[in-house]
Amino acid sequence: MSDTKRTGIIRDINGPIVTVELPGVRSGEQVKIGELGLFGEVISLRGQLAVVQTYESTDGVRPGEPAQGLGWPLSVELGPGLMGGIFDGVQRPLEKIALESGDYIRRGISVPALDRAREWEFEPNRELSPGTKVGPGVVLGTVQETTTVLHRIMVPPGVEGELLEVAPAGEYDIESTIARVRDPRGISHRLSMYQRWPVRKPRPYLRRDDGISPLITGQRVIDTFFPQLKGGKGAVPGPFGAGKTVVQQQIARWSNADIVIYVGCGERGNELVDVLESFPELDDPYTGRKLMERTLLVANTSNMPVVAREASVYVGITMAEYYRDMGYDVVMLADSTSRWAEALREVSGRLGQMPVEEGYPAYLASRLAAVYERAGRVETYGAGSGSVTLIGAVSPPGGDFSEPVTSHTKDIIETFWALSKELADARHYPSIDWVTSFSKHVQTAAQWWHKEIDPDWEKRRTSALALLARDAELSRIVNLVGPEALSDAQRWELEGASLIKEGVLQQSALDEIDTFCSPQKQFALLDLAITIYKRGAALIKLGVPVSELQHLPLMAKMRRLKSMYSSEQLDQVLAFRAEVDHAMESVRIEYAKHGEQV
Template sequence: MSQGTIKKVAGPLVVAGGMRDANMFDVVRVSDQRLIGEIIEIHGDEASIQVYEETSGLGPGAPVESTGEPMSVELGPGLISSIYDGIQRPLTAIMEMTGNNLKRGVEVPSLKRDVKWSFTPLKQVGDEVEGGDILGTVQETEIVLHKIMVPAGVRGTIRSISAGEYTVTDTVAVIDTPNGSSVNVSLMQKWPVRRGRPYQKKLSPDMPLITGQRVIDTLFPIAKGGVAAVPGPFGSGKTVVQHQLAKWAEADIVVYIGCGERGNEMTDVLNEFPELVDPKTGYSLMKRTVLIANTSDMPVAAREASIYTGITIAEYFRDMGYSVALMADSTSRWAEALREMSGRLEEMPGEEGYPAYLGSRLAQFYERAGRVITLGSDSREGALSVIGAVSPPGGDISEPVSQATLRIVKVFWGLDANLAYKRHFPAVNWLTSYSLYVDTMANWFNTNVAEDWMDLRARLMRILQDEAELEEIVKLVGMDALSAPDRLKLEAARSIREDFLHQNAFHETDTYTSLEKQHDMMLLVVHFYDQCVAALDKGAKVDDLIALPVREKIGRFKYTANDRVSAEYDAICAELSQQIDKAIENKEDF
């Protein structure tokens, strides 16, 4: 254990001398108040430490003590439903101990030591096990079965294992290793946050993470185990998009990181998540959620650690074989913390003052996502999907954080302030957004939903792109200058925008749309357009076609309950054909 003294204090950066025996990324305790810090640079016997708590009042000569261990998180029963700060201190337990304001130097274990959990063994004495194998289970919440795994790197024979009520530190099994030593396994294990948890192999991203949000699932899908960025200016709906994904995405566990967000916004999350009813189980959404709250008024260094804390917890549940969705809101605030610490270290600044290693740090974070075969002899499949919100200043995505993120992620949901101003939500701009997973998942959609899924998607995209070109002509010479087929194309595009892409997150039925219903909605819009084009060729008037009464029913189809979708679809198709025939009969006589 290395001990030294403070030489310099610069905000959250403390320089300590006499630390020659310390290592990079060791956790240290600073001053007699025992503030938590982490070594981020070493020169000779001087260590630069980022302190995760307020440093006012510290001065030269105060003691610094290294724990000899890297920044780690405690992983075990009790994680679900918990609310932590950026370095996994339980905020609820600290509030009960010290009041509403977070006090410095408080030492509270991340997982409660006095709670007993009912452990049910799945292995027995004499079984051969290896790292990642499931020894037994604990029913953590009504909907999450917590699997107790053999720690990574441990292999041997079980000498003892027994059912019963245990705290997270009690030994539940003893494993004899081939070298003659024995390992005591408890319900809890520790893992350093800056090192990704190991797995057997990474799988191809060829399955979608179904979200029930039409603009995402149909036009810009994310793969299970994929990464997505949601850049957007203030008020464009980033947080609501992430709430919708947390609630509806096909994920067993949700990890939500509020990284540098405004306090009132984080308060909304903390108040709303317990009240949100999980549609899959009927219980509160918090029964499968871990929240990490690191608001903008908390020390800036802890903001830098928060996303590593969150993704390590997410990897732990992925290793159990669960599908995990991680929401980071927002990585821009995390990058700002990096910039501040880099400036205090007097490093050479890169573009807009961000450190030169911004891109590599972002890549290290996003690369920990993926669909994997986990460790262990039973070959479980787990997935960790990461959705990172980006808050570019002034909505300008040419700034360094947005550009570095776009070089790494494969899905870009560009939120548009103009769409949000028009009350079009989700405000995902269909002309600037993209998904590079579309081609790898095309076979899945065509096989599991409908053979023509990708063809329909391509037609919708083509119509929307044609609309953008026609809008330029309309602005120059007016609507009257367009031909009848072009006017029809604009109407079809309007139907796609208003009837299909516009989705009400607060409507009981429209908040989530199954893939089958999305397919029917696409078909209705395409049927309307195709039959109108054919009717035009037969002499029907374009004004009659645009004013067809059935269009209102096509628009309201998204509010149809799931058990009535098929019947309503057939009725609308029949009515559309009748009204098209009537429009052809009323054609002009030349």
């Protein structure tokens, strides 16, 4: 779009929807509204009239006040200085805004996302020289953005041609010229260390690839039972109080992604305050540095403007794509897409569009799909492979998974971590229901687990899920007629499932030892639980009463083992296998002797 600014006047105001007379304005263009200078974007055109949705409240704005088209769509600034930042839904830096306007964002305030005064140490790409042909994604040089993240300064999309010059090593601010490129038409392009990109337009890449390695989150029920690949699409649906935010925060804290982007979209302020206060204090388990050195946050709480809430997801995914283009594996967490969909519904109602399911607009499914499809593992233009893993929380009213946002999301994503109110009420966390959850990545993840951890991973996982399914069947019988109706073998199946649920699936985010669990420890715990069950089943066939096995000291220790030893103390976890073997063998010998005496 052109940078030419156009002027007009306000004709009508309906909440965040403003009709302006603005000749020559384009659909999608950003507009400044009224004397306050509120920002918005054109969403439809009716002759000389443009319908604008504003990112801030229009209280006090009157028809007849001026409107100005800015010449570009809603865009984000991409360059050094993003990492470790906290932004609102339209990428305004909240820490800088707090210095200017206090605890509340003053309407019309405009603060650039990137610091213009700060200088960065630029190291040019030694392989480039004047006369070299360059194109989108070619790395011009690097900047050490944080100790953890090396920021690659790239030729922006849409620019290619002959490289005329690259700045020598030194300190530059983000607006300084660090390269010049002459395109085939003879036009010279001045390149700086940052670029602008419209948030609703996916950034280009060379080609899309399939995911090849799992996103390790340190959460056993996710990594072992319902794995997510890097570049995959996942959802965490669940009713109020089931622990969606905690699950997403655990993924943000412990995942092995290079970059983490957390988007708080319409959630309660106290939950986001917890994120904003706790994340800067956390240490990165992979680098030993502060977690914020590879994390950025987008905060749009429930009391912030509804239209900016809809924009916040696009802002987050665009920044994720930018770091993906540098060759990084990025995980983006959106909490929650239900609040994002509610923003769509409110704006749609203001526009008078025909509502469909539960008042949502007819384009809800296509908008959801368009956002999730921006995730993926790709071959970039100049930095090898990179990925964006998108995980969205969904908040179905009353826990009804058949409502539109959840049902449409379920059709789009590849990993579904369904949270259960019953499990949460029973203090079983994470409350991910192993019956209704699923992952389409198991076969691919198995290749990694078999190579890196143990070739029996898939067998152990399948055995555990089969035992949990059998537990669900037997539990219904117990509820109807009581445990006395079950045989010892069936009661032992219930005990084995209980071992898996309490000794493997349960994991407290507040437990310093168990909040993170390495893949090695995950498999060791699962293997021990399955081994205990199988050894016990063999003993029951010999006639050992189930009550005797239930009261073995090893049963209680198996349930506590996860919190007794950290991932660094794997040897102690593995040593428990000898205790299991000794105890089970002692029982077998005792009953073998008893059988001989009889």
